[in-house]
Amino acid sequence: MARLFCARSLRSENEQSGALFLRNSVERRVREKYLVFGAPHFGEAAIGEVVDSLRSGWIGTGPKVARLEQMVSEYTGAKHTVAVNSCTAALHLSLLAADVGPGDEVITSPMTFCATANSIIHTGARPVFVDCERDTQLIDPAKIEAAITSRTKAIVPVHFAGRVCDMNAIASIAKRHNLRVIEDAAHAIEGRYDGHKVGSMSDMTCFSFYVTKNVTTGEGGMVATDDAELASRIKMKALHGMSRDAWKRFSDAGYKHYEVVSPGFKYNMMDLQAAIGIHQFDHVEVWLDRRNEIWRRYSEELKGLQIDLPARDDPRSRHARHLYTLMIDSAKTGVTRDEFMNRMHAKNIGTGVHYIGVHLHPWYRENLGTKAEDYPNATWISERTVSIPLSPHLDDDDVTDVITAIRESLGA
């Protein structure tokens, strides 16, 4: 556990260790060109849209952001959407809009990216982790109630890897205890549960458009909600706490004075970012179909190896297929997860770790007192998990290369 991987630093860190490894190894490359984990792809329409922003001279928040918000509203069925510059900002503002602050507690899963916990901490509240299930990697609803205290204000379920949480169970717990539900749907914009689209089920739902996510604007995020009052508070807080009409400053409606009604943040999205994202909604379902095909090939062709594959799908939900994770147990395979990643790298296949559980990182251990043994499932996953490429832009030969590299790296 000495090396901590963050999604963002993984690539360079891995490249360095891989380079070291190459000098000492006889690993065979399975392909000429390095297969970068999670690289996005942009068509001519997106390139044209970005150029259009640049040529127009209007690159800040404006009509393209409004278009992207409209698209996400239509895609998710949410009545209101507010675009911001990251999912971290979306989570932070949603928690603030839910009146979460110092002295409060917010329940979430330790099996997530650090941003989920950090956004809670930034409000002054305390994240209370409830262990995930080992197979689904999702917060275990059966353990939530025992973690609720008089200070609990909200539950933040994370649709990890694109698998949607048991929202019926979570909603009924929230209702019983009068808690807000704010979904971290960074992995699951395409997700559905029991006939409902992710984005239309809870008080607020937060999406990420970070580079590696299923839909990207480079950096970006969005809050979806059916509550006009929450949406307007979030919008106000996202732009310095200026009164709502301040967003009209970004139009050609003429000069308007603004009033600051709260000390807010600088979390707004630029048109330049929205331009990158707008045309992705033409493809989002086609890309999901393609990831489904790749997913089926992995599940078919990797079964029988001494590794665990993702849990079976929940028939109540549609999985958004964000991450395909393998569990590498060195006792079974004779190779550690990190050594496996080095071998994959030497074979020219990029992989990732999603994630080392939040509870294992030093700040949370030192300041919240989290211990590996308190979250045995999240710890078990943290020690074994590795994500293999699942981009819709992989062709069949790329997928074959990944499968070949996995078999060879495991000595199968």
Ligand SMILES: *Cc1c(COP(=O)(O)O)cnc(C)c1O
């Ligand atoms: C990526 C991610 C975030 C943060 O998204 P940003 O847009 O980079 O702020 C939050 N939660 C999860 C689960 C993520 O994977």
